[in-house]
Amino acid sequence: MSAPHRFRFVSSDRRVREDRRFVAGKGRFAADIALPGTRHVAVVTCPHPAARIVAIDKSAALAKPGVHYVLDGAELAAATLPLMSGLDTPGALRRPLAVDVARYAGEWVAAVVADSRALAEDAAEAVAVEYETLPFVLDGEEAYKPGSPLVHAAHGSNVLLDRSFVWGDVDQDFAGSPHHLKLTVKWGRSSTVPVETFGVLAAWDPWREVLDVYASIQMPKYPDQIAAALKIPGSSVRVHHDVDVGGSYGVKRGIKHTVLVGYLTRRLGFPVRLIEDRLENMRGGDAHGPERNFDVEVAFDGRGVIRSMRMRALDNVGAYAGRSPFQLGKPVSAIVGPYRIKSVAYRAIAVMSNKTVQEAVRAFGQSPTNYAIERTIEEVANCLGLDRLEVRRRNLIRHEEFPYLIPSGSTYDSGDYHAVIDKVLARADYDKLVAERDRLRAEGLLAGIGISACLEPSGGNSSFEPLLNPKNATTTWMDSCRISIDLGGAITAAMHTTSSGQGHETMVGTVVGEVLEVDPERVRVIRPDSIASLPSNSPVGSRMAIMLGGAAFHAAEALKARLVAIGAHDLGIPLARAVYRDGDVVDRTAPEKRRTWAELVAIAHRHFHRLPPGFEPGLSVSHIMQVPTGGTLPTADGRVQMYPCYAFEFHLLLVVIDPDLGKPEIRRYVVGHDCGTVINPKIVRGMTLGGIAHGIGAALYEEFAYDAQGQMVAQSFMDYLLPSAHEVPEIDLVEHETPSPHTVFGQKGSGESGYLGAPAAIASGVNDALRPLGITVNSLPMKAARLGDLIAAAMEKP
């Protein structure tokens, strides 16, 4: 970091404390936990994209060795409530096991409980289900049309959400602009696909009336949802937050799995565990992400300055309403990207089909939207014959314009986009990069420069919920931290959620150490279970640096204030004269007069007679923090502040394609990243580079492809292609720091960084490479052989 250090520990290149246990193989993942007497679940899945369940014959399965139970959807539905849907859709209910009708190939129809997973799989094969196949629909646009087969007959249509917003005078801005342009772009169905599948172990203790849950979970309100579905009090669900989660990036929602095993353990009286195998995970787990068509129209002037945009986004969310329709809502918070577009009309459509259900995926719908915006701005440049970078520069919000209110109601906190771009161009030696592209073209290769400029809304102010569902008036998105100092002077900070690799323990230790001026290694960080926890919303929406970091900061500040008050009182000086210095409280006018850490702790824990009047004994402070800028409901015309902070990233790359083969190869990749103050550089760098790798997957390799019969054909790792070390180039990361005014250290979120702009940048590079052939590719992923076919067709044209 080039900026001078304003902090003692924050922003310094410190190790990540969690790493020690993982490099020794001593993480504690869901599958590592086995309670005595645990039995194992395998699920029976529907082979058809849509089918009525006529009959389920369990007898052969129950006769198999080691089999304890076969559960069907009817029994489970009778005993539990449907899973929560964020929208009000009583005709499209979701349950862990299908009831009467199965709606996608791979949907769970029954669950077998046996002594081992292998025996459970043996028995699952023996469950005989009689089906009557039904008409089905796979394509989102088809499903949207009246007359399409209905995924849920009771819902009356396949449309879960169809909302139009107009922010500003779009019609007038279009009428007043000399140029208009329309394009359609498609984001293919891909997801985050963590290496660890979802797993959960549940054990009901009938004597204490507690359901213990050990799960690889990343989900807000998870215990509450389990309790609601199982019809037991929340205080009877004990989710163990100290289970390590083997990657999630949004998808580990696991609610249906947990309700299933929660019911089974209560019904059967022993611990029950379901660790998805990869097939279950890919076909019917919480595995899939957005599959979105965009129709974009923009109005612009002769210099390429965009005045207005109309965007229609139709997302094929699969067979049930999970949280996925809301993934059309988050992009409202950055609907104009980093650009000064005055007015926007946005239509968000979530439609059901006979595909696997979507769940939350890294960036919650923002990355597809960024891709659509970036494709559009490139087409504006191409249409006018202008330089793509120059057109971006003309449209970008300038540093002096922050805070910047966008048409949809969010105010961007801070940024210096032009400065980041200049840094990246300098690092990449842009002129040389262009010369290299041209040299490669002269050699007969297709070569292109990829560019994207994108935002990462962060902080997890999820006001898309009330925006898209007016019956939901939620405006609270808190996180929390409790810090205690014991009578030996040791510091313990509690966080109240799971982590899936984000280094939260390190962050809390760093923040508390910073405030209390102690070595962060002295701060133990714990994760109480959910019953013992303060409210949290879990690590979603790039929020933890802002929210958990903020809560830890405020709790530590409050604790420090108490120490100062205790010290001042004991020294007999006015509060204003007492200063906190490295754990001691010192009289600023007479530095030899002080109370040491040990003395202050002793007073708090043992010497009530020396405490200031009215002070509670001991040293423990909790802070529950509301999200900055949050707390208001949307206006009638659908404007609302979402997300307090907006990080910026600028990607620049060189991609080369051998025209005979069609396989894009990234030769150079430079990214500029500005997420304000960085709390831990190692963590932020890792997240950004990892996000880019994930974006490379979404752009070039990954797709949950279906055949015409409704079968998912990319259901193993042989066909759903995750980038390996071979596919991820060396990436040059350029940091920039524009602090946020809304956060305690100026930090912004970074958990989704890299992924926000990489797909758009790679699409930009591929399209630049293809331009000499007159081809544009407006869908992701851009698979090699398909590109090869397009190139061949273009070259064969006379």
Next chain:
Amino acid sequence: MKAAAFAYSRPASLDEACALLTADDGARVIAGGQTLVPLMAMRLARPTRLVDIARMPGLAYVREDGDAIAIGATTSQRAAEHHPLVHAMLPLLARALPFVGHTATRARGTIGGSLANADAAAEIALVAVTLGATLTYRDGEQTADIAAAEFFLGPMVTALAPSAVVTGVRFPIWRERVGVGFQEINARKSDFAFVSAAAQVSLAPDGTCVRIAIGVGAATEVPLRLAMAEEALVGTRLTADAVRPAVGDALAEVTPMADLHASADYRRRVARSLAIRAVMEACEDAKAVGKASAPAHTQARGQNRIGAVAHADGAANAILPTLRVNGQTHPIDVEPRTTLLDCLRDKLGLLGAHAGCEHGVCGACTVLVDGVAVRSCLMFAVQADGHAITTIEGLTPAPGELSVLQDAFCETHGLQCGYCTPAMILAAHALLAGNPSPTRDEIVDAISGNICRCTGYAQIVEAVALAAERLRGANRPVALRGSPFGRAPQDDGVQ
């Protein structure tokens, strides 16, 4: 994703193996199992009995045998890849082998197994057809030879009866100076090829082609030899103008396959273009060989880390119900269908090996078998007895203490969620044990069989490079440098 139950035999002789195969229609041979086990895990293959020939005496060898290089069926792909005879006399196979799966699958996968499996995209099969190799097999009492061209009938279908066992393959040696070319296109480097192409040429001193073999794989149901093109090209100077039409004509009547990843049209076009490239590459290679003082192929490529191909294991027949893990011997009592991964986790409580995909792609289950990185989900525990197995727990020097490599991962933050990390460290350990100064490309290749979804790999590559640097700088007795990662090696066998 657990295999259906099966019986397991490890016969001491081919006679015994053939008797087992004849007695049971559902019995199948297993050697490395790198293709069979994933199919079993998905229950797409359901053998009633596995007849394990991996340690049968006399089937693992690479030797010069008259005008051929003979390779025993159970010779591991890794052993062949590093064998000096293969480099010297069979350069086309040496060029092709790095494209076969990953380092970790080549450690277990065998030459004979790949041939017998007859995947349309298999590189070894392509080389066999291109060079006109001859397979030897045993069926009951009968031992016989079959030409590679007649052996492959379709995807996963061969001319052999289910009761037959491939015992070896002989690749003809071209005594003259040859050049080779191997080209492959796939989605990711280690995936099945969309198309691959192989060529071997020998040139007269004036540059005219004396002899040429050209083959195309993965485009059609079986590997294709372009005999027509070969005939047309002998006697030419292999100029692009000569090669293009010759290859084009030879492929004119071919009907390529289509799948999720590549269309038939794509395969048709790319088969042509890769075959041309392979020929041109071979031609350039031949010219380079001609200029060099010695044939390039006889020069050692990297370290030859394989001392002996055959297993030291003498008592091949004895199925010892024990597992040697991290220097300790454990009795094991598991069904044959229990993978090594599940056995380590569920029976021995060694939880550092993780299940990611259970079909051999993600690498999260990687352990060391005799010092070499291997996927423990692609190995049944019963296959593992007698081998020295090392898990992450065996690399950790002491409770609370980290090895140099583990510490380097902490220093660069070469991880996030930690799920793939133990496997990644084991793969890196295996690399550094044989290569103290790896290049970036070598590090990337060594970890390319291990998927990490968090990091984008950069900080992992940095960790491995940092560990290598620290280990090189460490002032340690030479004798200990073979295992500078933690405790002394536990008779890790072939290193």
